[in-house]
Amino acid sequence: MDRTDTRFSAPRRLILQAIGAVALVGLGNIPFAGGAFAAANDKYPDEAFKAKTEADAIKALYGKTAEASDRVKLDAPEIAENGAVVPVSVTTTLPDVTSISFLVSENPVVLVASYKIPAGTMPSVANRIKMAKTSNVIVVVEAGGKVYSTTKEVKVTVGGCGG
Amino acid sequence: MASTIRVRATSNGDTTEVQALIQHPMDSGFVKDAKGEIIPPHFIQQLTFEYDGRNVFAADWGGGVSKDPYVKFAFKGGKKGDDLKISWIDNKGATDTTTAKIQ
Amino acid sequence: MRLFSAIPFASAALALAVLTLAAPSAPAADTVDPVKDATAFKKFFTDKFPKVKLEDFVNGPYSMNEDLHRQWEEKEQFPPYEFSLEMGKEMFTKPFKNGKSYEDCFPNKGIGIRQNYPYFDEKEGKVVTLELALNRCREANGEPAFSYVKDEMAALTAYMAFTSRGKPMDIKIPNDPRALEAYEKGKEYFYTRRGQLNFSCATCHVQSPGERIRAEVLAPALGILNAMPIYRSEWSGMGTTSRRFTTCNSQIRGVPLSPQDDEYRNVEYYLSYVSNGLPISGPGARP
Numbered sequence: 033m034d035r036t037d038t039r040f041s042a043p044r045r046l047i048l049q050a051i052g053a054v055a056l057v058g059l060g061n062i063p064f065a066g067g068a069f070a071a072a073n074d075k076y077p078d079e080a081f082k083a084k085t086e087a088d089a090i091k092a093l094y095g096k097t098a099e100a101s102d103r104v105k106l107d108a109p110e111i112a113e114n115g116a117v118v119p120v121s122v123t124t125t126l127p128d129v130t131s132i133s134f135l136v137s138e139n140p141v142v143l144v145a146s147y148k149i150p151a152g153t154m155p156s157v158a159n160r161i162k163m164a165k166t167s168n169v170i171v172v173v174e175a176g177g178k179v180y181s182t183t184k185e186v187k188v189t190v191g192g193c194g195g
Numbered sequence: 196m197a198s199t200i201r202v203r204a205t206s207n208g209d210t211t212e213v214q215a216l217i218q219h220p221m222d223s224g225f226v227k228d229a230k231g232e233i234i235p236p237h238f239i240q241q242l243t244f245e246y247d248g249r250n251v252f253a254a255d256w257g258g259g260v261s262k263d264p265y266v267k268f269a270f271k272g273g274k275k276g277d278d279l280k281i282s283w284i285d286n287k288g289a290t291d292t293t294t295a296k297i298q
Numbered sequence: 299m300r301l302f303s304a305i306p307f308a309s310a311a312l313a314l315a316v317l318t319l320a321a322p323s324a325p326a327a328d329t330v331d332p333v334k335d336a337t338a339f340k341k342f343f344t345d346k347f348p349k350v351k352l353e354d355f356v357n358g359p360y361s362m363n364e365d366l367h368r369q370w371e372e373k374e375q376f377p378p379y380e381f382s383l384e385m386g387k388e389m390f391t392k393p394f395k396n397g398k399s400y401e402d403c404f405p406n407k408g409i410g411i412r413q414n415y416p417y418f419d420e421k422e423g424k425v426v427t428l429e430l431a432l433n434r435c436r437e438a439n440g441e442p443a444f445s446y447v448k449d450e451m452a453a454l455t456a457y458m459a460f461t462s463r464g465k466p467m468d469i470k471i472p473n474d475p476r477a478l479e480a481y482e483k484g485k486e487y488f489y490t491r492r493g494q495l496n497f498s499c500a501t502c503h504v505q506s507p508g509e510r511i512r513a514e515v516l517a518p519a520l521g522i523l524n525a526m527p528i529y530r531s532e533w534s535g536m537g538t539t540s541r542r543f544t545t546c547n548s549q550i551r552g553v554p555l556s557p558q559d560d561e562y563r564n565v566e567y568y569l570s571y572v573s574n575g576l577p578i579s580g581p582g583a584r585p
Contacts, residue, residue, distance in 0.1 A: 074253075074255075076240050076241055076255055077255055080255075081255075081257045109365050109366075109368065109369050110365045111365055112369070113366055113369045113370070113531060113585040114531030114532060114585050116261060116262065116531055116534060117261045117262070117373070117378070117531050118261075118369075119265075119369055119372040119373055121267070121372075136259060139259050140223075140225050141223070141257050141258060141259055143257055143259070144256075144257055144259035144260060145254060145255065145256050145257065145259070145260055146254070146255040147252065147253065147254050147255075147266075147268070148250070148252070148253040148254075148255075149252070150249070150250060150251060150252070150270075152251065152270055152271045152272060153251050153252055153268060153269070153270040153271070154210065154268065154269040154270065154271070156268065156269065157266065157267070157268050158265075158266065158267040158268075158372070159260065159261075159264070159265060159266045159267070160260070160261040160264065160265045160373070161259055161260060161261060162223065162258075162259050162260070162261055164225075189512075189513030201376070201380060201381075203376065214375060214376050215376075216376040216380055218381050262534055263378055263381065265373075265376055267375070267376075
């Protein structure tokens with residue numbers, strides 16, 4: 033896969049190069065199995081997955097802070113059926129979306145997942161995440177070089193005797 | 196061995212909706228077993244979806260993604276009968292890949 | 299005796315015989331009437347939850363709570379029991395070492411028959427469940443029995459349930475006093491309190507469906523077995539009817555019986571019968 037892929041916006045490539053320079057130190061031990069991953073445009077965001085706070089994770093991923101936006105719609109339950117499998121999804125009306133990430137503030141690792149949205153892919157993702165306890169779920173959208181977020185509190189209870 | 200990846204990719208002419216369910220423990224490394232010992236981290240780190248020679252979607256995952264992970268997204272283009280290639284690599288270096296036909 | 303006095307004697311004897319058959323050995327003073335029970339059981343739940351359609355009761359807690367229902371719907375798009383179901387299909391069609399397969403043990407090759415289980419086996423004089431039938435099939439063909447609670451047994455019953463999806467539960471009680479007795483014993487088990495928490499099955503599933511016990515929303519007893527086997531988020535895996543019965547006994551701080559003990563077979567018989575007519579929805583997903 034050609035690494036000078038011009039479909040990614042210039043600011044994003046610059047950010048990635050900057051992060052890359054910093055992160056390369058920690059990436060030495062992440063194995064890549066050649067073939068399937070020659071297609072991967074970016075290295076695994078090791079630092080972002082080590083971040084202890086939302087702000088740090090977002091900074092590590094995107095190099096800037098997120099501003100709240102009501103154009104990012106996060107769909108998550110009021111009370112999670114079970115903290116091990118919480119279905120959450122996001123959709124946004126923001127244009128030029130390049131990345132969507134999910135964070136859970138009370139998880140031991142705040143960053144749960146980060147998705148790359150190439151041009152031509154809809155700015156909408158559904159996935160199932162783990163939540164250690166009642167917490168804010170934060171979805172972050174990188175669009176047009178800026179970073180936006182929306183937050184929702186999801187309650188997680190310890191399961192009882194079963195239904 | 197059968198693939199761990201199950202895909203449902205459907206095209207409505209305009210866009211292709213993709214759902215994937217992957218068989219993987221996604222151990223976060225924070226959970227203890229019955230003996231009280233930590234179950235080591237074992238989770239998919241990167242997942243890619245390739246159509247027509249380019250990635251249409253890619254995921255960077257941590258141990259906070261649920262066991263037997265699921266993801267859904269959609270991209271413009273794709274038509275019935277076309278191939279969609281899905282690959283993943285986990286923190287232990289294990290990989291799996293499968294090619295599914297868009298329905 | 300002479301003919302004309304034999305007739306009143308015969309008809310008296312016949313009348314007595316009819317009466318005896320109509321009132322089988324029942325522990326309670328009233329007669330066992332499963333048909334009446336089933337009607338009353340359904341009426342109880344539909345009266346209590348007038349907004350829930352009859353066939354939706356099989357969705358357990360999801361029929362009781364909107365927020366839970368949405369989470370369930372999302373997961374059903376690509377359900378967590380998918381892998382178990384696949385494994386079950388593979389296992390079911392693979393021959394045993396002796397060349398035979400599960401298909402040879404079941405009517406219609408085991409396809410689309412789950413709704414007939416459990417049934418009362420008149421030869422044996424006991425209730426036979428699907429799980430029991432599967433293990434008997436294995437042992438009859440020289441294969442070791444599986445654990446009743448999860449893994450392979452769950453995969454096999456998941457596949458068989460899937461081939462019956464949508465079909466109405468169709469449990470029969472033959473005209474055999476032992477069958478009626480098994481039914482009645484199952485009903486008794488269901489309504490008997492046990493364990494340190496002193497709960498009966500009914501305490502949660504008849505008195506309190508839709509309400510919470512600690513953090514869980516309780517399922518209604520009507521149709522509660524129709525979704526079996528289930529992938530429970532709590533188990534992070536599949537479990538069978540046997541798994542649920544044994545774990546529930548533990549949870550109310552009682553001593554669980556062994557899977558497929560008579561009481562469990564009987565209560566499965568009772569619960570399935572009173573849910574006749576409701577669709578098989580298995581395999582299912584639950585919190």
